[in-house]
Amino acid sequence: MAPMSPYADTKLxxxxxxxxxxxxxxxxxxxxxxxxxxxxxxxxxLLKSGKSKVxxxxxxxxxxxxxxxxxxxxxxxxxxxxxxxxxxxIDEIFGTIVSRNEVVWLEALxxxxxxxxxxxxxxxxxxxxxxFNK
Amino acid sequence: xxxxxxxxxxxxxxxxTENERAWVGFLRxxxxxxxxxxxxxxxxxxxxxxxxxxxxxx
Numbered sequence: 001m002a003p004m005s006p007y008a009d010t011k012l013x014x015x016x017x018x019x020x021x022x023x024x025x026x027x028x029x030x031x032x033x034x035x036x037x038x039x040x041x042x043x044x045x046l047l048k049s050g051k052s053k054v055x056x057x058x059x060x061x062x063x064x065x066x067x068x069x070x071x072x073x074x075x076x077x078x079x080x081x082x083x084x085x086x087x088x089x090i091d092e093i094f095g096t097i098v099s100r101n102e103v104v105w106l107e108a109l110x111x112x113x114x115x116x117x118x119x120x121x122x123x124x125x126x127x128x129x130x131x132f133n134k
Numbered sequence: 135x136x137x138x139x140x141x142x143x144x145x146x147x148x149x150x151t152e153n154e155r156a157w158v159g160f161l162r163x164x165x166x167x168x169x170x171x172x173x174x175x176x177x178x179x180x181x182x183x184x185x186x187x188x189x190x191x192x
Contacts, residue, residue: 011167018168072169096155101171105161106154108172112181120156127183131176134164 008050012076017048019066035065053080069099 007013020029029044036058038044046052054062054077063070075097078087090097098106109118118124150158172180 015168069169072167076167096150096158098150098158099169101169102158102161105172106150106158108177108180109154109157109184112177112184117151117153118184119153120160124157124183125160127179128160129164131179132164132170 005050007053007080010050010053010076010080012054012073012080013048013050015076016044016054016066019068020044020048023066032065036062053077056081069101071097072099072101075099 020032023032030041033041033044036043038058040046043052047054054073056074056077059074059077060070063073066073075087078090
């Protein structure tokens with residue numbers, strides 16, 4: 001028998017829950033569902049609980065409704081669909097999908113390193129971990 | 135270092151390198167893919183971190 005919430009443990013389900021909570025003061029879950037073009041107004045609940053997965057063709061509208069980067073959402077939607085090989089193929093053909101925030105990180109990295117293309121060393125990893133208390 | 139094509143369409147970012155891809159990958163790993171924006175404190179820490187890199191590998 002198939003699990004009731006096959007996508008409950010995916011990053012996207014957790015991310016949607018967090019983002020909907022963040023938007024709650026000014027945008028209801030229903031409004032988000034309508035803005036994203038879902039006919040079923042319970043769709044956001046289904047996505048949060050992991051009972052349904054985010055359809056790839058809904059990613060642009062859902063990203064807009066959630067006011068988040070569509071690249072981030074697309075990457076998570078691919079992962080959620082267990083298309084690991086698809087994800088790799090997309091990277092290979094179209095290049096690494098980076099979000100707007102990641103662009104800012106990379107620009108900061110280039111600026112800080114004077115465009116020397118620094119390798120990610122053990123020291124760098126430790127410093128990044130400490131930045132995020134990991 | 136070989137360049138890796140970036141799908142990012144923002145004109146300010148050129149194609150990313152393998153090293154940069156490693157940085158992004160590690161960032162995703164430690165932030166659980168939550169896509170945090172870099173704060174001023176993060177950028178300053180990165181500057182402090184990368185100064186020794188300019189003098190040579192650690």
